[in-house]
Amino acid sequence: MAAVTTPATAAPAADATSEAAPGAPAVDAVGGPTALRAGALALWGVVGTLLGYGILQTAIKASALFS
Amino acid sequence: MNLLDRRRTVAPSGYNRWLVPPAALAVHLSIGQVYAFSVIKEPLIERFFPETGVGTPIAVIFSIAIVMLGLSAAFGGVWMERNGPRKAMVLSATFWVTGFLVAALGVHLGHLWLVYLGYGVIGGMGLGIGYISPVSTLIKWFPDRPGLATGLAIMGFGGGALVAAPLTQWLLGRYAAEPVDALVPTLLTLAAIYAVLMVAGAAVIRLPAPGWAPGGWTPSVKKSAMQTHADVRVRNAVRTPQFYLLWIVLFVNVTAGIGILEDAKPMILDFFPDTVTEASATGFVGLLALANMSGRLGWSSLSDKIGRKNTYVMYLGVGAALYTVLALAGSTATALFVTVAFFIVTFYGGGFATVPAYLKDLFGKLEVGAIHGRLLTAWSAAGVAGPVIVNSIVDSRREAGLEGAELYIPSMTVMACLLVVGFVANLLVRPVSERHHEPVPTTTTPERELVGAAKEA
Numbered sequence: 001m002a003a004v005t006t007p008a009t010a011a012p013a014a015d016a017t018s019e020a021a022p023g024a025p026a027v028d029a030v031g032g033p034t035a036l037r038a039g040a041l042a043l044w045g046v047v048g049t050l051l052g053y054g055i056l057q058t059a060i061k062a063s064a065l066f067s
Numbered sequence: 068m069n070l071l072d073r074r075r076t077v078a079p080s081g082y083n084r085w086l087v088p089p090a091a092l093a094v095h096l097s098i099g100q101v102y103a104f105s106v107i108k109e110p111l112i113e114r115f116f117p118e119t120g121v122g123t124p125i126a127v128i129f130s131i132a133i134v135m136l137g138l139s140a141a142f143g144g145v146w147m148e149r150n151g152p153r154k155a156m157v158l159s160a161t162f163w164v165t166g167f168l169v170a171a172l173g174v175h176l177g178h179l180w181l182v183y184l185g186y187g188v189i190g191g192m193g194l195g196i197g198y199i200s201p202v203s204t205l206i207k208w209f210p211d212r213p214g215l216a217t218g219l220a221i222m223g224f225g226g227g228a229l230v231a232a233p234l235t236q237w238l239l240g241r242y243a244a245e246p247v248d249a250l251v252p253t254l255l256t257l258a259a260i261y262a263v264l265m266v267a268g269a270a271v272i273r274l275p276a277p278g279w280a281p282g283g284w285t286p287s288v289k290k291s292a293m294q295t296h297a298d299v300r301v302r303n304a305v306r307t308p309q310f311y312l313l314w315i316v317l318f319v320n321v322t323a324g325i326g327i328l329e330d331a332k333p334m335i336l337d338f339f340p341d342t343v344t345e346a347s348a349t350g351f352v353g354l355l356a357l358a359n360m361s362g363r364l365g366w367s368s369l370s371d372k373i374g375r376k377n378t379y380v381m382y383l384g385v386g387a388a389l390y391t392v393l394a395l396a397g398s399t400a401t402a403l404f405v406t407v408a409f410f411i412v413t414f415y416g417g418g419f420a421t422v423p424a425y426l427k428d429l430f431g432k433l434e435v436g437a438i439h440g441r442l443l444t445a446w447s448a449a450g451v452a453g454p455v456i457v458n459s460i461v462d463s464r465r466e467a468g469l470e471g472a473e474l475y476i477p478s479m480t481v482m483a484c485l486l487v488v489g490f491v492a493n494l495l496v497r498p499v500s501e502r503h504h505e506p507v508p509t510t511t512t513p514e515r516e517l518v519g520a521a522k523e524a
Contacts, residue, residue: 033079040086040271046264047092047223054229055360058353065350065405 073151078273084208084281086271091201091220093268094156097261098163098197099227101136101190102356104129106235107253110246115179124179128187130451135191136198137447143196144440145301148433152204152272159197160265166190167258171251195443197265198224202423203436207275210432211284213424214375218367221420225360231257232356293376293496297504298431304438307499309429312492317422318445318452319489320382323390324359324415325453326482327408330461330475331355335405338398338472351405358412366417367424375425379493382414382421387486394479398472419446429499456481 069075078087111125147155166189173181201220209216238256242249280286286296304310327334332348343351370378389407397404422442427435460478 033082036271036273037083037086039267040089043089043093043267043271044086046267047089047096050096050230051092051223051226054226054233055357057233058229058356061353062350062357064344064346065354066347 071151071154071157073149073154073274076151076153076272076274077276078279080276082273082275084275087205087208087273088219090156090268090270090272091205092223092226093264094159094197094201095220095223096227096230097265097268098159098194099224100231100235100257100261101129101132101194102225102228103231103235104132106232106239107250110239110250111174111182113245113247114174114250115177128182131183131187132191132194133450134447135188136194137444137450139192139195140199140440140443141195142440143192144199144437145434147196147200147440148203148301148437151274152200153269155196155200156265156269156272159193159200160262160269162189162193163197163265164193164258164262166193167254167261171254171258174250174254195440198443199436199440201268201272202439203432204272204274206423206427206432206435209281210286211281212368212371213427214367214370214378214421215364217423218364218420221367221416221423222360222363224419225356225363225416229356229360293374293498294428295431295498295504297501297507298433299429299438299499299503300505301434301437301441303503304426304430304434304499305441307503309496309499310438310442312496313422313425313429314442314445315492316379316383316489316496317418317442318449319485319492320379320386320415320418321446321449322453322456323386323482323486323489324412324418325449326390326457326478327411328355328359328415329454329457331408334475335401335408337470337474338404339401340471342401351408354405354409355412358409359416362413362416363420366413367420370417370421370424375421375428376493376496378417378421379425380490382418383486383490383493386411386414387483387490390479390483390486394476394483397479429496431505433505 108122108125108129111128112120112122115125143155166185166187169185169189170182171185173179173183173185202217205216205220206213235253235257238253239246239249242252299307331352335343335351336345336348366378366382389411393404393407393411397407423435423439426438426442430438457478460481461474464474464477
């Protein structure tokens with residue numbers, strides 16, 4: 001398990017990132033921060049694709065109502 | 068340290084909170100499959116009742132799952148708060164996937180009771196635990212926009228059916244010539260997909276560190292009268308009138324939504340027998356699914372701007388007015404019927420998604436997941452009451468020789484009246500008395516909070 005320290009000042013945007021809190025672990029819990037972020041981004045891709053597939057399929061079905 | 072331990076899920080500092088919603092969506096998209104149960108209903112009838120074709124024993128599977136959802140959310144909420152979202156999500160995945168496997172065995176052996184046990188009881192427990200855990204986590208990450216947070220998570224539950232319905236249909240057609248012969252491999256495939264998706268969600272889920280707040284955001288001193296800075300434990304929350312008023316609000320909102328969703332396809336065909344075809348009626352069902360999902364994200368996000376109480380004034384007040392329009396003038400034009408039904412169902416979805424944020428406003432975020440779990444018993448009750456009300460009225464009207472829109476007008480009137488009851492209950496909601504608040508420690512350290520949580524466990 002990679003032990004990578006993430007500086008609290010690394011927050012790129014105030015709205016989107018966590019403010020350093022006294023209890024925030026300096027070491028990531030499972031995998032390094034990079035692996036964690038990559039995993040979360042990949043999961044965004046998967047759930048986004050699934051939702052897009054579902055919406056598209058439903059929209060095709062719903063279009064029958066107006067044809 | 069255990070990989071599933073709550074401490075292992077605390078995010079490192081600087082962690083982007085927008086990386087958390089996909090974990091919630093992964094779980095809710097998976098368990099949202101339950102709304103697509105109707106896709107496997109016909110093959111199940113053919114498997115177990117090929118001679119008679121009776122559907123009621125098969126519909127019981129869905130009812131058991133929804134009742135178990137409410138019960139497991141109610142009793143698992145406190146456990147989830149203490150053990151963290153990852154353990155809860157893994158437990159949910161275990162129950163949900165095991166439910167599919169046991170149900171597949173039941174189908175293979177021809178034992179319906181095994182399907183009740185698998186999909187209904189075991190799967191239903193996975194539903195309840197999986198439903199509340201990401202919601203509570205996202206509320207903690209988005210204290211500035213709790214409506215958006217809960218909308219994001221619960222939108223996935225609505226979206227789950229949009230994904231599962233066409234996917235299941237495709238699998239049933241792919242594995243065998245007849246859907247009934249494809250049931251077992253379809254259930255096994257779905258189990259595998261959901262296992263991967265839910266475990267991926269559990270792997271990337273993160274809790275904010277205790278004391279964390281979004282950068283640049285501080286809770287405003289002058290908050291809405293309905294919002295509290297204090298926390299109320301679940302054991303105290305269930306002793307407040309606010310909890311029971313919200314229970315009525317959720318029960319009424321869900322029952323009213325089911326009034327449309329339960330009979331959507333036959334309803335539009337009965338209202339417009341000359342203009343609406345089978346295909347376009349199916350399109351109407353699809354449109355309502357989109358309404359359900361979009362209401363979850365859209366209205367819940369709006370509640371951050373206009374307040375939770377006002378949002379429910381809209382759901383229940385406008386909802387009652389729309390039901391009245393449907394009863395009085397719904398049969399005059401297809402466009403009117405479709406538009407009104409669409410908005411009613413967006414309110415149904417919005418009601419689900421906004422209630423955790425409402426709870427957070429009233430009871431704080433400390434045990435909001437557990438309190439939400441207790442409140443979901445209203446869903447179980449509505450899941451039984453809604454179809455009973457609608458079906459019994461429609462059946463009695465049909466027996467009386469009525470047809471068309473006349474079949475549904477009394478049930479729509481009942482729904483409008485129920486929504487008025489909910490409207491009044493919502494107006495009676497007041498801030499929770501300070502005597503139920505947890506004492507505020509003079510100095511709160513993260514360690515102290517974690518030790519406190521561990522002690523409780």
